[in-house]
Amino acid sequence: EPEVTQTPSHQVTQMGQEVILRCVPISNHLYFYWYRQILGQKVEFLVSFYNNEISEKSEIFDDQFSVERPDGSNFTLKIRSTKLEDSAMYFCASMAGGTKNTEAFFGQGTRLTVV
Amino acid sequence: AQSVSQHNHHVILSEAASLELGCNYSYGGTVNLFWYVQYPGQHLQLLLKYFSGDPLVKGIKGFEAEFIKSKFSFNLRKPSVQWSDTAEYFCAVIFSGGYQKVTFGTGTKLQVIP
Numbered sequence: 001e002p003e004v005t006q007t008p009s010h011q012v013t014q015m016g017q018e019v020i021l022r023c024v025p026i027s028n029h030l031y032f033y034w035y036r037q038i039l040g041q042k043v044e045f046l047v048s049f050y051n052n053e054i055s056e057k058s059e060i061f062d063d064q065f066s067v068e069r070p071d072g073s074n075f076t077l078k079i080r081s082t083k084l085e086d087s088a089m090y091f092c093a094s095m096a097g098g099t100k101n102t103e104a105f106f107g108q109g110t111r112l113t114v115v
Numbered sequence: 116a117q118s119v120s121q122h123n124h125h126v127i128l129s130e131a132a133s134l135e136l137g138c139n140y141s142y143g144g145t146v147n148l149f150w151y152v153q154y155p156g157q158h159l160q161l162l163l164k165y166f167s168g169d170p171l172v173k174g175i176k177g178f179e180a181e182f183i184k185s186k187f188s189f190n191l192r193k194p195s196v197q198w199s200d201t202a203e204y205f206c207a208v209i210f211s212g213g214y215q216k217v218t219f220g221t222g223t224k225l226q227v228i229p
Binding site for chain 1: 145147149158159161164166167205207209211215216217218219220221222
């Protein structure tokens, strides 16, 4: 069964460093997402991406964050200058879209620890 | 605004007790409904989903959920919980119209005591 894959599974970085989280969505999907879950808290929407541009973003997704689909397969989340409060699990998701019976498929997450 | 709410934040049950976790959403249009489970330190796993048709849906691990349109609810149930059901449970909704995305509830932590 096709799945969304995320790398790395764990990333430790120093405060102020840039990190890039990578995701390979399911190949024929059109919609891509990043979500964040701070330890012990809810799953929060960060950004959605469709047709090579951001379609929606939350208040969390400030200028520190950017997304890209550089080569038609990878979907990346970049955090320019990490802060301690960016420590969280980051989930990528993709959705086929175009039909009312649609669901998102989630990756296994990248645990980001900022020290 | 479209939102999803889970009123039970922390539920403690003994093994073999019955479980019902509440989920409500606010939106008058068509919705796709989901329950996810997250075991400690793990990723999200889809328990069950509802798109249309029979409002009672069965999922994995003996879970089921009932969509009640008039109450905007999608409650999760299990007749007899096990210690291994200890986890966090998230209700999630895709609202029709606009750009589709999954909106999660705040989650319910379930602790099952042996």
